[in-house]
Amino acid sequence: MKLTSDWHIHTPHSCDCGLGLKAGVQMSTLVEQAGRKGISDLGITDHVHTGYNLDDIFRAKKEFDTLPFAPRFHFGVEASCVSQWELAEIESGNQLAKTSGLREGGPPGAPLAIAITEEDLREYGIEYVIGSVHWPMYIPFEREAIIADYHRQNLFLAQHPLVDIVGHPWFWEGHWRDEDGKYRNEPWIDDFGKIPLSLHDEFAAALTENDTAVEINSLTCLFNHRYPDEFTVQYVDYLAYLHERGVKFAIGSDTHGPEYNNGYAAAEPLLESIGLSDDALWRLPAREEVGKTE
Numbered sequence: 626m627k628l629t630s631d632w633h634i635h636t637p638h639s640c641d642c643g644l645g646l647k648a649g650v651q652m653s654t655l656v657e658q659a660g661r662k663g664i665s666d667l668g669i670t671d672h673v674h675t676g677y678n679l680d681d682i683f684r685a686k687k688e689f690d691t692l693p694f695a696p697r698f699h700f701g702v703e704a705s706c707v708s709q710w711e712l713a714e715i716e717s718g719n720q721l722a723k724t725s726g727l728r729e730g731g732p733p734g735a736p737l738a739i740a741i742t743e744e745d746l747r748e749y750g751i752e753y754v755i756g757s758v759h760w761p762m763y764i765p766f767e768r769e770a771i772i773a774d775y776h777r778q779n780l781f782l783a784q785h786p787l788v789d790i791v792g793h794p795w796f797w798e799g800h801w802r803d804e805d806g807k808y809r810n811e812p813w814i815d816d817f818g819k820i821p822l823s824l825h826d827e828f829a830a831a832l833t834e835n836d837t838a839v840e841i842n843s844l845t846c847l848f849n850h851r852y853p854d855e856f857t858v859q860y861v862d863y864l865a866y867l868h869e870r871g872v873k874f875a876i877g878s879d880t881h882g883p884e885y886n887n888g889y890a891a892a893e894p895l896l897e898s899i900g901l902s903d904d905a906l907w908r909l910p911a912r913e914e915v916g917k918t919e
């Protein structure tokens with residue numbers, strides 16, 4: 626099986642891609658490199674944590690629009706799950722909250738949100754939204770609490786009317802990082818089986834009921850170089866479990882440049898082994914050129 630789409634590509638405009646910017650990487654270079662790797666359908670998705678990131682999206686769209694029209698090249702965003710509390714703090718002028726929101730001090734169980742609206746989608750010409758969990762929401766760093774909180778966020782995203790794809794479920798970073806930069810411990814990197822199957826059932830139901838796809842993220846989940854190899858084995862079992870429950874998958878690399886890279890060669894046999902085929906994956910229809918006359 627050959628994978629031919631990538632819906633999760635960051636450009637130098639993304640708030641976490643300063644390296645790419647310094648290296649002077651162009652969006653067109655990433656697209657060319659993806660094309661050389663056999664990717665025919667793709668989209669760029671820079672981060673929107675808070676409303677401040679809409680400036681990044683504006684700049685990314687400006688560059689996107691300068692490229693020659695390609696019907697299978699799309700413009701999306703990756704919106705983080707945040708809380709209504711932190712968005713209200715930003716609204717009230719809290720300067721600390723700017724690009725990543727407020728990661729501490731909020732009420733546990735805070736109502737959730739994404740910092741993007743239907744109006745933003747129209748204004749910035751955003752064709753699709755990946756909604757991703759990136760951090761815990763004001764709870765103690767304890768395995769059970771984090772599992773319950775990430776599940777709550779995943780469900781929120783699966784049910785959100787603007788979210789097309791739930792990005793990298795159960796990606797973890799930040800706490801419990803060993804000195805060599807690797808993760809081997811809680812909350813589930815040591816044993817993915819610590820997440821109860823009932824949560825996967827509930828997540829799968831939310832996805833299928835809302836016609837939301839779930840992402841197979843090659844570089845941050847399937848083959849995260851900071852996770853042990855055993856994690857990959859367990860994660861493939863998890864994908865198989867979701868597959869049996871009829872969820873729709875989208876594939877994305879989460880490449881952050883400066884070179885386009887996707888890890889697909891290693892992913893292809895694993896996905897094939899659980900019965901996934903490239904043509905069953907989520908795909909946006911080809912775009913039509915605005916103002917084009919036949």
Ligand SMILES: [Zn+2]
Binds near residue numbers: 703759
């Ligand atoms: Zn992400």
Ligand SMILES: [Zn+2]
Binds near residue numbers: 635
């Ligand atoms: Zn990403």
